[in-house]
Amino acid sequence: MREETTTLYLGPQHPGITGNMMVKLQVRGDTVEKAETHIGYLHRGFEKLMERRNWLQSFTIVCRICVPEPDPNEENYARGVEEIEGREVPERAKYIRVMVLELARLASYMLWYGGQAGSAGLYTMGQWSVGDRNYILDLFEELTGGRVYHMYIWPGGVRRDLPEGFGDKVLKTMDYLEKRLDEYDRLLFDNSIFQKRAQGVGIIDPKKAIEWGVVGPPLRGCGIPSDVRKDDPYEVYDKLDFEVPNIDGNSDVWARALVRRQEMRESIKIVRQVIEKMPSGEYYNKIPNPLKWSIPKGDAYVKTESARGEFAYYMVSDGSDKPRRVHVKGPAYVHGITLLENLLVGENIADVSFIMNSLGTCPPEMER
């Protein structure tokens, strides 16, 4: 019998790949011996573009860095500018921002439900959750004018106030989604196919996870309850009551799925509190004429807990009307490259996209 390995190119055009990227696999039989992430299919040069645009023009493109969940980008950018400039944000705007961020997290997790179940061959789950996600996108459309990209959270506050009766609509949607989550449990988490596929696959060493740069649900799946919303609170998260899931699991795909399942319920809880506690008043601290708007020299490191983990911006101003540097670091920069390349070794080819989905690999934030 000849012992040899085959090179398998998974992507960039492949239904199991989470976006425009490619994983080059060396396989022996159907076991992966070596994996290498290749990116560069989606490089749009946002960081370079921002150096040539003024502070407000740059705000309009940051949301494009992540399709499933654009709002953490807007929030990071806005908060970074506010921190360097020392601009105050009205309390009401902070509450609205948290509401938008949590709705975006829910929408992103519902897309994840589709991807995770779909890569195990369970397509009904995706049709349900992506269908229900549309109710959240409807809310976004009413609030911001856009379903996917919102350009809503901007420096100084938010772009417009809540429409009349919007809070009630949000609460109704939350009631509906909460009922649906029980049905998702029955369809996905009670499904023995999903249980068998997810348990014991893609195990991250919990002792090494922090050192390897793992963040977000994969880190919480290792039993380490780390969350930017608690560790380095921003906006009004320190005034809200919510739990960070502490899963005593196996650090596998199953544990990460349980983390997300629990977090959806926490997000619904947060949205309800925000609607209840939202103060009245201003929603925007007006910026000067954007064409003449310069930011004092300085830098800021801001981070948000997105659905996939810590999303960070390192922003530098040289005192001019354009950013000197905006460096974006999404969780997939580590999860999709060094972590994925190491996790895939020894796994089955069929589990590659399954593991990628559980890590939340997202090429746009790897190459910006």
Next chain:
Amino acid sequence: MENKELVLENTLVQALQEGFTRLEATVKRKARVEAKIDKDILPSLLLFAKEKLGYNHLSHIGCVDWIEDGLFEIVYILWHPTEKINLLIKASTERENAIMPNIDYIWRQANTYEREMREMFGIEFPGLVGRKDFILEDWQDIPPMRRDFDTEKYVNEHFFNRPGREDAKDVREQVAKRSGEDIPEFAKKYSRK
């Protein structure tokens, strides 16, 4: 009151200054401490922060091109999982023949950041293993994230206008032409002409 709140941050600044004499450390705000150091001592400082102070999570490595000073400033951002502090360590290197110590033996994910900086800024990291092509492919020009890379010139040399769209190069000019209104004085500096 403020000093009481920043107890952990101030302790960190003290620990850094005791360990390294040629180091400037300041508390930027709650949970953010900044330290500036010579690039030759950088690996020892990073190892010190990781092994002795418990900053074992590397969050971020960013590079800023200060072309007017002829420097690249590289910032290493570390995180302490229990004290909940971000430590920003800044080191600079000359733009000409830029070279920085490789630290991917301290944190393996640093390899990705370094490969990107090698490609996008042209900074060399001796001992860095990994494909030369990271995001770009067959790139012949100067590294594109350098401030002196002229994006417009590059586009004009490498791409052509879609037939029928030759007049749509500057939206501001076109809107002014079609509407018959002048471009306001303050907006003229943004026009390409």
